[in-house]
Amino acid sequence: MTILRPKERETNTNWKDLKANQKKIGTIQRDLEANQRDIVAEQRDLITNQRDFMVNQREIVAKTFATKKKSEYLRKKMQQRNYPRNMIRRSLLTSTYIDDY
16 A cells, blocks of 8 residues: 555545546436436326317216206207196206206
C-alpha cells in the first residue's frame, strides 16, 4: 500500500465521492424513467376508461329515449282504449322497458 500525501488523499476521497454520487444519479434516473413509463400507462388507461364511459352514457341516453317513446306509445294506446287514468299511470310505473332493448 502506498502512502498518499494529504493532497492526494483529498483528491482520492473526492474521486470516490464523485463515483458514489454518479451511481446515485444513475439510480435516480432509472427510477424517474420507470415512473414516467407508469404515468404514460396510467394516462392510456384513463383515456380508455373515458371512452368506455362516453359509450356507456350514449347507450343509456338511447335506452332512456327508447323507453320514453315506448311509454308514450303505450299511454296513447291505453287512452284510445279508454283505460282509467290510474290504471294507465300504474302500468307505466311498474313496467320496465329498458330490458326489452
